[in-house]
Amino acid sequence: MLKNRLYYEDPYQKQFRTNVIKESKDTEGNPYVVLENTAFYPTGGGQPHDTGSLNGIHVVNVEEEHGEIRHFIKESLECEDEVKGEIDWERRFDHMQQHAGQHILTAAFVELFDFPTVSFHLGRETVSIDIDVESITIEQLNAAELLANDIILEDRPIETKWISEGELIDYSLRKDVAVTDEIRLVIIPNYDTNGCGGTHPSSTGQVRMIKILHTEKQKQKVRVHFVCGERVLQQLEQKNLELTTASKLLSVPEAGVAIAIEKLLQTNHSHEKMLKESKELILAYEAKALLTTQEHGVIKAVYENRNAQELQKLARVLVTETEDVYIFLVSENERQLHFVAARGALNSISMKQVSANVFPLIDGKGGGSDAFVQGAGKNLISAIELLSVMQESLNLRTNS
Incomplete structure (x- = not known):
């Protein structure tokens, strides 16, 4: 049994x-x-x-x-x-605290707002319950947490009782039980009665405390993350360490960390905007310099450690500046080759011919349109050889 x-x-x-x-x-x-x-x-x-x-x-x-x-x-x-x-008693008692805390918090949401819990997960660091409502306010979370901690402080007994299916009618359960044989009830007198097969402490006081950490949307439900007992102290220690470290790094008192971070983010956003504008300006100058290298309607260049996004931006600037040009750009990055091929508006040859010829040689992949293609692959050939293959793919004149 x-x-x-x-x-x-x-x-x-x-x-x-x-x-x-x-x-x-x-x-x-x-x-x-x-x-x-x-x-x-x-x-x-x-x-x-x-x-x-x-x-x-x-x-x-x-x-x-x-x-x-x-x-x-x-x-x-x-x-x-x-x-x-x-x-392993430390693990067992932690689970007992967390599970009993879940009963107490779940009952608080039902008692105050008639919000039912539909699932429960006891994780390694936190506990979560899924509540069958689309949203919960901060005020409701605070009220449920306060009631739950009041029940803990009262140190009410946590009783267990085995009953038969026929005896269920004598109890007001928080939700229906899933079993019909050997039904085990976990009871906090005058507060909560629930069918449960888990382990629990003998009184609510042994849960020590409950702290709700945060919530998240889970489809049409709200997932509430919280901790109980020793885990509250662990969370407090971790957060205090992070706050203390942030305070020292920012050279502000702990109470001013949030304001300091907000100012730092604003400054960082401003710097990012300036950096982006500077990069765009550099690309424009670089494009003008490349235009002077044009030979027979072709502009080509080889780089080291330039990402695909930079190659694409540079190619787009070039085809905007002149409409009768073909662009071939290659960058060698560690064990990879990146390439971009583009044409000006007055040209008609499809750039897909380039990628079709290139991919087998570098075991590559990518995509694009008739006017603009890009891709990457292994450096099975040199960047110079790749550039030559790209140009020859369109039967364009090459330099001797």
């Missing part, structure tokens, strides 16, 4: 002894054992599995498959009949 499992009989039990029923491997070759009874909680109901050890061998995962709890271990127990199990 479920209720006889050790993690339900006493979620505070850290050590236990039991017998091995089965030792085997899953389809991927991972060794596991099945025990007569266990204090290890298997993954389920949004709560992750316990970890710990069996006879000193690390338990890395616990899953329930076909009614049996499989304890996945790093190495075989070598057919030992009796084992001593030890639970």
Whole structure:
């Protein structure tokens, strides 16, 4: 029976002894054992599995498959009949705090605003619930957090009770249960009653505190991210470190960090605008210089470490300046070749001929139109050779 499992009989039990029923491997070759009874909680109901050890061998995962709890271990127990199990208590109690905190916060949203929770996820660093509403205000979040922490401060008992399906009528549940056999209720008197198979502390006070971190839209729902217990202190320590570091870097008091960052962003935006304008001006001058190199209606150039965007901008400036020219630009960047081929408005030969001839030689890809193509590939030939192939693709006159 479920209720006889050790993690339900006493979620505070850290050590236990039991017998091995089965030792085997899953389809991927991972060794596991099945025990007569266990204090290890298997993954389920949004709560992750316990970890710990069996006879000193690390338990890395616990899953329930076909009614049996499989304890996945790093190495075989070598057919030992009796084992001593030890639970990673820090991990277990953290999960107990987070799961109980989820019940408390979820009930707060229902109590105050009739906002139902439809899913729950207990992650490594934060916890989240998906609430079945399209939006939640800051005021509503603050009110739910305040009520949840009041319930914690009151240190109400957290009770568990096993009932049958016929007894459900005697309880007002927050939502319908998904099972019909061995129904387990988690009850915070005069506040919340919910069907749940997770582990929880014996009172709300042991959750210590709840802090909502942020929210995000999740389709037609709102995902609320929060932390409980020791995780609140971890978040506070992390954020305090970041704030202190930012304060020192900006040479402002912590209370002025946000204003200083805003000013810095404004300055950065201004500098980016000036830099962009400078680059455009440099490209214009560079284009004028290239125009003087035109021979037989062709302008070509080879560069090192220029990105595709710069080549494209330069080519567009050139075809704007003169309408009867063909442009061939190549840049060699570490292990790649980038190229651009363009034509002026008075020319009619399709630049797609260039890319069709070039791609097989450099194992490349790209795209474009009849008037403008670009691409990149491996440096299987030199940049000079690539430039020559591009020009020859259009049967244009080359220099001897």
